[in-house]
Structures are given as structure tokens and as C-alpha cells.
Amino acid sequence: MQKVQAHSLFTDFDIQLFKAGKHFKLYEKLGSHIIKVDDTKGVYFAVWAPSAKSVSVIGDFNYWNDNEHQLHVRWDGSGIWEGFIPNISQGEKYKYKIHSHHNGIVTEKADPYAKRSEHPPNTASEVWDLNYSWKDKDWMGYRKDKNALDKPYSVYEVHLGSWKFDTKDNRPLSYVELADNLVSYVKEMGFTHVELMPIMEYPYDPSWGYQLTGYFAPTSRFGYPEDFMLLVDKLHQHDIGVILDWVPSHFPEDAHGLGFFDGSHLYEHPDRRRGYHPDWKSLIFNYGRNEVRSFLISNALFWLDKYHIDGLRVDAVASMLYLDYSREDGEWEPNKYGERENLEAISFLQELNETIYKDFPDVQTIAEESTAYTGVSKPISHGGLGFGMKWMMGWMHDTLDYFKKESVYRKYHHNDITFSMTYAFTENFMLPLSHDEVVYGKHSIRGRMQGDEWQQVANLKLLYGYMFTHPGTKLLFMGGEFGQTAEWNFQQSLDWHLLQYDYHKGVQQCVKDLNALYTTYPALYEKQFSxxxxxxxxxxxxxxxxxxxxxxxxxxxxxxxxxxxxxxxxxxxxxxxxxxxxxxxxxxxxxxxxxxxxxxxxxxxxxxxxxxxxxxxxxxxxxxxxxxxxxxxxxx
CATH class of the missing domain: 2.60.40.1180 (Golgi alpha-mannosidase II)
Structure with a gap:
């Protein structure tokens, strides 16, 4: 066994903050970091594993032998294992092999703080220090104005793996290719922001990225971390903001992921009634554990800090707020007041938003929240959750239901299309026509419209006109802007060939002009939440x-x-x-x-x-x- 050199990036104050759940830059401490110790270049490793008996770094450099490089446990009870391994560098593949105190359990885990992962289905982490020269100084200087609640906010929602394929190789475009193709298209269409479905590393393509294993690593499917930085940078240089889908609600049970990390329920809640999601067959974070809160908030700040991200759309907030979410009687336990609200999750979301807006006052957080929970986008000081905006799911469902009806019957359902205005100003609402509405047999947005082809297209343009003139910000999923007829398929490109037909070109031009209308006329945005x-x-x-x-x-x-x-x-x-x-x-x-x-x-x-x-x-x-x-x- 080689002795791993004792070394630490942690100060005593770091440890105090970590234990208290108040260290929000853990990505600067935990994980792998290329450093020099006594003029020797190598990598410092640190991982939180309080139930471990021993932790080894295994990788190509030691033939995946757990007897070669064993980390040291800190003396302070933090549960952090750390050490310096000389003469390894950028790109080295590694995992942590953890021998647990619990029943001799042994796990092999990817690094929760790794900044790059192997290309799936491979699951190792890679040593990676980010190195990129940003050219978006102008945008970062004035994005507070671009992101303000009284400015136009028209979002193009994108799944990078299926937006457009390279026709020669029949593969999704890379980050570098998207930096040309996607950027120029979004600019031409007049959207002010793009929202990217999760780009953090994920093992299973059919999850669309919503089951994360590499929270700090942009997926290697499309290139290197610096390539993703280039994409963000190019969007900014064209005055387009970037929102990331972010998933603090649950994570998968994959063997290399966060679940049962050190042989104990480290990241997930130990009570199955609160730690397991029956719908998604995934694990739920323990929001009451200080170190887990530090992990999640550090992760949110990491993307805003290192990748210059302009907003986070927080997925599945409703599932976090309620202990009985998707559970039958007897499958959940009330909180200390005998009620259904998850008080620890609510407290976490409030602290998350408070921290983000304190450190990055020029960004936005957006909640995908589907219930009548009050105050999602209200200030924390007024008892709210502190989000900047909330998806207006009621408007989306009522409107799509209305447009599915033949016009001769619409007079009997007039209230469905006017009802949204009875609550439109109870939150800062974003109007979404999202990816969830064009899958699983729901048809495309155009496919829901009634009548012959002319009427379908007319209904679609009418719907978009109503959407863009209705109070609130806007979100449209890719393909909807040119009236794609087929449901979205994550395994293939959008049907760009449809743009050879006049009806599809007409819809696309209509959306382009609606974006111009929205961004040109202050009446449509200055008081959009009032x-x-x-x-x-x-x-x-x-x-x-x-x-x-x-x-x-x-x-x-x-x-x-x-x-x-x-x-x-x-x-x-x-x-x-x-x-x-x-x-x-x-x-x-x-x-x-x-x-x-x-x-x-x-x-x-x-x-x-x-x-x-x-x-x-x-x-x-x-x-x-x-x-x-x-x-x-x-x-x-």
C-alpha cells in the first residue's frame, strides 16, 4: 500500500460551516483538485463518508486496486476522508471504494463533486479542473436588467440530445456545434432565454436527464465541461440568458450514485416513507441533514458561479413540499403539527432561494410547482418560498383542454379559457407549454388542435397569440415553434424537414413575430405580474x-x-x-x-x-x- 500524503484544503472554519449546513462552496473543497504539495504536482481528494471504515481512491493509475491509495479520515468528526496523491493529473479516471462499518458493506462510488464523468454507460469520475476564458463580460454586467421581472422573458425549452442531429453521422450535435447552430436559431427566433433540460450527468437516457448521478458534471455525451462553457458564453454574447433544469427532489439508486453511499443512508432520508419516491422509483434527499443541504445549495451556486448560469428551474417542487405526495393513507407520516407539509423541505427551499438571491441577485429561480401551495414566488419574509417565478400549470392544462374542443362546443366551456385571470396575479407566473405536454400519447401541441389542417394551424397560432398576450412570462418547448406534428421523441432529432411546407413556416414566422411583439411593447411585460x-x-x-x-x-x-x-x-x-x-x-x-x-x-x-x-x-x-x-x- 502506498501512503497517501496527508493534506487538507479545509480550515477549521470550513468544517464548522459544513457541520452546520452553511458551507455553500463545497465544490472548492470536496472532490478532486489538482494542486502542488512541496513542488510536487498531484491531486487532492476529499469525500464525505462518515460511516466508512476505510476509503480508497481507485483508478487507472493503480489498476483499480483499493490497497494502493487509502485516504485519511479527519479527526474532527466531520466524516471527511482526504489525502494527496502525487503524479496524477487531468483526465485520470477514478472512484471511491468504501468499506463501511455497517455489516461489512463495500461500495464503489463516483465522486459526488466530480466536475467531469465518463461517457455513459461508463460510470467513473474524471479528475478535472475547469479552465476557460469567458468573453461574456458585457452580458454579466447588464444581465440584471435582462433578467428583471419587469422585462420580457420568453424561454425556448431544449433537450440537447434531440434538438438537431448531425445528418452525416446521425448523432446529436455537440456543445461546440450547438454553440453555432442553437445560438443562431434562438437569436433569429427572438427568444430571450433558453432553458436546458438537465445537462448534469445522468446514466439513463429515457429519464431525459431528470435522474442525476453527477451533480457537478455537465454530461460528457456532448463534449467537455469547457465546451459547455463555450455554449453558455456564445448564448450570452448574443444576449440570450441560460436557465438550467435542476433536480434537488430525487436521485436514482444506481450503484455508482449517491444512494447508500457509505453503506448508510447518507444523502437519502432513512425512513422509506420520506426517502423513496414510488412514482419514479428513486431516492429522496434528507433535507433535514445539514451536510446534505450544504451539498445541494453548493451545487446550485456552482452552476451560477462557474458556468455563469442565469437561472435555475427547480424540478418537481410539489413532490418536495408534501409528505403525502403520490402516497396512499398509511404510506406517509404527518409532520410534528399533524399536517402534510414537509417542513424540512420547505425550510431548505427557503434557504436555497435566500442564498441564491443574496449571492447572485441578477438571476432567477423558477419553480415547477403544480399545486395550490400559496406563496411559492412570494418573499421569504412574507412566509413565501422565495422563488422568482412559478410555472402556471393550471393555465396550461385549462388552455390545452379548451383548444382540444371543437369550436362549436367552446361556448359551453368559455369559463375554462377565462378562469386563469381569477388567480393570475397570486404568483409571478410563467406560462409553460413544456416537454411534458408532448409525450406519452398526449400528442404534439399542434396535434391537440381541432379541425382540418388549416383550422389546426389557425388554432395553434391563436393559442400562441393568446399565450404571448396573457400576463406572465412564456416558455415554449422546442418543435412547438414550427408546429411539429409528431410527439417528441428523445431518441431522434426534431422534424426540421417540415419547414419545407408553408404551414410550418407560417407557424414559425408567427412565433418569431410574437417574440418581437412581446419584446417591443412594454405593455406586455412591464406589469406582467401585476x-x-x-x-x-x-x-x-x-x-x-x-x-x-x-x-x-x-x-x-x-x-x-x-x-x-x-x-x-x-x-x-x-x-x-x-x-x-x-x-x-x-x-x-x-x-x-x-x-x-x-x-x-x-x-x-x-x-x-x-x-x-x-x-x-x-x-x-x-x-x-x-x-x-x-x-x-x-x-x-
Missing amino acids: QEGFEWIEHNDSEACVLSYIRKGHDTKNDLIVICNMTPVLRENYKIGVHQKGKLKEVFNSDLKKYCGSGVSNTKPIKIDDLGWHFKDYSAMVSLPPLSTIVFSIKN
């Missing part, structure tokens, strides 16, 4: 299936009027109430011929009359194209 930014004109015209409303910003001169005609009936001389004098000028119409619509439009400015209507002082007569969203500005 009741002051929205006013109904008429929400009770169920017989005609027409909605009309006003969107408002800080300056009333910039107000917009939106009208949605939910049937294929052309309605000429449709009278609406108007709250200002002047003339109406059509600034968007989803029925234009360039979108493959019928071409009905209000080409000339429309005079606003002094006759009151819809409880407004003025009125105007407009033409409503079939199955359309039209938007007017008000000019003097």
Missing part, C-alpha cells in the same frame, strides 16, 4: 367565443388591446369598448397570409368613437378574422 397590467374589455361573450382585454405598462400611451376569436367564424363590425380616444392600429394578426392565414385584417387605422361600450367611455368596430388573435395599439 393586476394593474391587465383589464378585461369583455370576458362574457361566450356565444361568440370572443375574449377582449387591455394590456398595460407604465405609460398609458403604450396600452394594447387584444381580441381572441375562438371560432372559425369571420366577425366583421365587431364592437368593442375602448378606454382611450384616438385610433386603433393593428400591430399583430395571427391570420395574416404570411402565416398561412386567410388574410383578413384591419389594414387601416380604425376610428375610436365617443359612444361608450363594455363599460368603457369609447368604442370601435373591428374585423375579427377566423380563429385569430389580433392586437391593436392606440394612436392619437
Whole structure:
């Protein structure tokens, strides 16, 4: 056995913070780090394994022999094992072999803090120190303005493994290739942000990345960590923000992962009723354990710090908040108050958001939370969870259900399409049409639309117009922007060949113009989370299936009027109430011929009359194209 040199990157203060669950830069201490000791270059290793009897570093450099390089346990009761191995360097593959105090259990684990992993299905960690020269100084200087809640926030959700394939080799594009292809496409389409489905290392492709084993390592499927940095950097250089899906809710039981790490329930809750997720057959973090909280919060800050990420979309928050989530009676235990809320998880989420916004006040956290839990995006000081935004799942489900109905029946379901406005300002809502809505037999977004091909496309453009003019920020999953007809398949590229057809090009141009509308007109974003930014004109015209409303910003001169005609009936001389004098000028119409619509439009400015209507002082007569969203500005 070679003696591993005793060495530590930890100070006593580091250990105090770690034990207290307050060390949020553990990635600078735990894991593998290339350093020099007494002029000898090598690697310092540190791993938390309090139930271990011994911990060895095994790898190519010692032929995976656990007798060669055994780490030292710290004297301070932290459970950290550490040591310096000389003469190994970048790219060395390794794992920790852990002999547990518990029943002679032996585990071989990837490094929880590794910054690079082997390409799946291989499971070793690799020694990796990040080395990249960022060129996004301008973006980092002004991204607080780009990420603000009163600025346009239009998100393109992407699964990197299936966005676009290299046609020659029939494989997903690499990070480097995406830095050209994806960046230029998102810029052309006018989205302000991209959201990447999990890019942290994961073992199982059908999980889409939502079962993580390498929390600090961008997946090696598409290249090296610095290649992913290049992708982020290029997006920033084109004024596009980057949001990462982040999964602190559960993790898989794979042998090399976090589960049963040192022969004990180290990262997962030891009570199966709180530590196992029956739906996903995965393990649930122990949010009450200080060192686990430090691990998770350090991980969130790592991506914001080292990769310049602009936001985290936190997955499956509802499953964290409730002890009875997806459990039958008798399968869960109430909290100390006899209630169903998971108090430790709630406390963790509050501390997570508090820490992120303290250290990175110019980013956003976004909760994927599907219940009526109150205060998800409210300040912690007011009893909220402290997220910047919350997905508006109710709007998504109600809206898609409405658009599945044939237009002749929509008048009986008018409340489904107006109901969202009864709670639209209870949270800072993001309107998502996400990947979950285009899989498992749900059809694509276009595939849910009713009617013949023309009506399907018209309905889709109408839906997008309604979405982009509804209060809240926006998220659209890839493929939806050109009306992909097939469900999403993670194993193949999007159907880009469809863009040779006019209907698909028309939808794509419509989404492009909606992004331009959203980012150009302050009435659509300055008060997107405030009741002051929205006013109904008429929400009770169920017989005609027409909605009309006003969107408002800080300056009333910039107000917009939106009208949605939910049937294929052309309605000429449709009278609406108007709250200002002047003339109406059509600034968007989803029925234009360039979108493959019928071409009905209000080409000339429309005079606003002094006759009151819809409880407004003025009125105007407009033409409503079939199955359309039209938007007017008000000019003097």
C-alpha cells in the first residue's frame, strides 16, 4: 500500500460551516483538485463518508486496486476522508471504494463533486479542473436588467440530445456545434432565454436527464465541461440568458450514485416513507441533514458561479413540499403539527432561494410547482418560498383542454379559457407549454388542435397569440415553434424537414413575430405580474367565443388591446369598448397570409368613437378574422 500524503484544503472554519449546513462552496473543497504539495504536482481528494471504515481512491493509475491509495479520515468528526496523491493529473479516471462499518458493506462510488464523468454507460469520475476564458463580460454586467421581472422573458425549452442531429453521422450535435447552430436559431427566433433540460450527468437516457448521478458534471455525451462553457458564453454574447433544469427532489439508486453511499443512508432520508419516491422509483434527499443541504445549495451556486448560469428551474417542487405526495393513507407520516407539509423541505427551499438571491441577485429561480401551495414566488419574509417565478400549470392544462374542443362546443366551456385571470396575479407566473405536454400519447401541441389542417394551424397560432398576450412570462418547448406534428421523441432529432411546407413556416414566422411583439411593447411585460397590467374589455361573450382585454405598462400611451376569436367564424363590425380616444392600429394578426392565414385584417387605422361600450367611455368596430388573435395599439 502506498501512503497517501496527508493534506487538507479545509480550515477549521470550513468544517464548522459544513457541520452546520452553511458551507455553500463545497465544490472548492470536496472532490478532486489538482494542486502542488512541496513542488510536487498531484491531486487532492476529499469525500464525505462518515460511516466508512476505510476509503480508497481507485483508478487507472493503480489498476483499480483499493490497497494502493487509502485516504485519511479527519479527526474532527466531520466524516471527511482526504489525502494527496502525487503524479496524477487531468483526465485520470477514478472512484471511491468504501468499506463501511455497517455489516461489512463495500461500495464503489463516483465522486459526488466530480466536475467531469465518463461517457455513459461508463460510470467513473474524471479528475478535472475547469479552465476557460469567458468573453461574456458585457452580458454579466447588464444581465440584471435582462433578467428583471419587469422585462420580457420568453424561454425556448431544449433537450440537447434531440434538438438537431448531425445528418452525416446521425448523432446529436455537440456543445461546440450547438454553440453555432442553437445560438443562431434562438437569436433569429427572438427568444430571450433558453432553458436546458438537465445537462448534469445522468446514466439513463429515457429519464431525459431528470435522474442525476453527477451533480457537478455537465454530461460528457456532448463534449467537455469547457465546451459547455463555450455554449453558455456564445448564448450570452448574443444576449440570450441560460436557465438550467435542476433536480434537488430525487436521485436514482444506481450503484455508482449517491444512494447508500457509505453503506448508510447518507444523502437519502432513512425512513422509506420520506426517502423513496414510488412514482419514479428513486431516492429522496434528507433535507433535514445539514451536510446534505450544504451539498445541494453548493451545487446550485456552482452552476451560477462557474458556468455563469442565469437561472435555475427547480424540478418537481410539489413532490418536495408534501409528505403525502403520490402516497396512499398509511404510506406517509404527518409532520410534528399533524399536517402534510414537509417542513424540512420547505425550510431548505427557503434557504436555497435566500442564498441564491443574496449571492447572485441578477438571476432567477423558477419553480415547477403544480399545486395550490400559496406563496411559492412570494418573499421569504412574507412566509413565501422565495422563488422568482412559478410555472402556471393550471393555465396550461385549462388552455390545452379548451383548444382540444371543437369550436362549436367552446361556448359551453368559455369559463375554462377565462378562469386563469381569477388567480393570475397570486404568483409571478410563467406560462409553460413544456416537454411534458408532448409525450406519452398526449400528442404534439399542434396535434391537440381541432379541425382540418388549416383550422389546426389557425388554432395553434391563436393559442400562441393568446399565450404571448396573457400576463406572465412564456416558455415554449422546442418543435412547438414550427408546429411539429409528431410527439417528441428523445431518441431522434426534431422534424426540421417540415419547414419545407408553408404551414410550418407560417407557424414559425408567427412565433418569431410574437417574440418581437412581446419584446417591443412594454405593455406586455412591464406589469406582467401585476393586476394593474391587465383589464378585461369583455370576458362574457361566450356565444361568440370572443375574449377582449387591455394590456398595460407604465405609460398609458403604450396600452394594447387584444381580441381572441375562438371560432372559425369571420366577425366583421365587431364592437368593442375602448378606454382611450384616438385610433386603433393593428400591430399583430395571427391570420395574416404570411402565416398561412386567410388574410383578413384591419389594414387601416380604425376610428375610436365617443359612444361608450363594455363599460368603457369609447368604442370601435373591428374585423375579427377566423380563429385569430389580433392586437391593436392606440394612436392619437
